[in-house]
Amino acid sequence: MYDFVIIGGGIIGLSTALALGKNYPSDRILVLEKENKWAFHQTGNNSGVIHSGIYYKPGSFKAKFCRNGCQSMVEFCQEHGINHEVCGKVIVATEEEELPLLENLYQRGLANGLKIAKISAEEVKEIEPYVSCLAGIRVFSTGIVDYKQVCQKYADLITAQGGELRLNTKVEKIVETAQGQVLETNNGSFETRLLINCAGLHSDRVAKLGGVTPEAKIVPFRGEYYELVPEKRHL
Ligand SMILES: Cc1cc2nc3c(=O)[nH]c(=O)nc-3n(C[C@H](O)[C@H](O)[C@H](O)COP(=O)(O)OP(=O)(O)OC[C@H]3O[C@@H](n4cnc5c(N)ncnc54)[C@H](O)[C@@H]3O)c2cc1C
Structure with missing residues (x-):
């Protein structure tokens, strides 16, 4: 038993x-x-992203768990030698109409207690040279992991x-x-x-x-990933 x-x-x-x-x-x-x-x-x-929690409603469990989980996943990887990188993330607005949305996201990130910064289009280019945008947010705690x-x-x-x-x-x-x-x-x-x-x-x-009739039904959607060919990986 x-x-x-x-x-x-x-x-x-x-x-x-x-x-x-x-x-x-x-x-x-x-x-x-x-x-x-x-x-x-x-x-x-x-x-393979270690999410920061920037998108979640401030004060929600999702926001709290994601922020805490981000930190504890990085600590776990450091302790056990697991491949990971806290590379950060940039979120950008490419159209004028997206600028207020970017501002909302910035305020949400601050309310969620994240280390974030507003960056100009030129500063985005320093991080991601092939991105054209009007403005961006840099989120420092986002990472990648296996x-x-x-x-x-x-x-x-x-x-x-x-x-x-x-x-x-x-x-x-x-x-x-x-x-x-x-x-x-x-x-x-x-x-x-x-x-x-x-x-x-x-x-x-x-x-x-188990004889339980759940209220929710899972309806999966098919998605596809594309892999960049080696000569385009600099993108
Ligand atoms: C395309 C995509 C990209 C994502 N990207 C990210 C990301 O970058 N970062 C992030 O944090 N999250 C990401 N997520 C979400 C994250 O991957 C999932 O929330 C998480 O993996 C769910 O884990 P799980 O253990 O619930 O499910 P799963 O990993 O699916 O595990 C469920 C397991 O149950 C087993 N199982 C099912 N039925 C039975 C049975 N009858 N008997 C025995 N075993 C059974 C299955 O074989 C399976 O191994 C992404 C999700 C998707 C779909």
């Missing part, structure tokens, strides 16, 4: 397992992931804390019991006191497996 079983080995599932293991060191914790690697879906295919490496480190730390991890294990059925739930997978059954659903874009389907 586990105390916690977490479904999903993306950044949310793994960081949840890591935090639970720190807070409840004697509890049995298990992470189940259907793929053969951690961070196989959204987490390992995202843009989230696959972050997740691999989380997995190592969870194991070191005594947690258990299983790849290639897809949860197919959830049965309620008097003590908690039994999870039936392609790789055996697991009983738990508490179940945490971190299945990302499948979290509504996983909720349904």
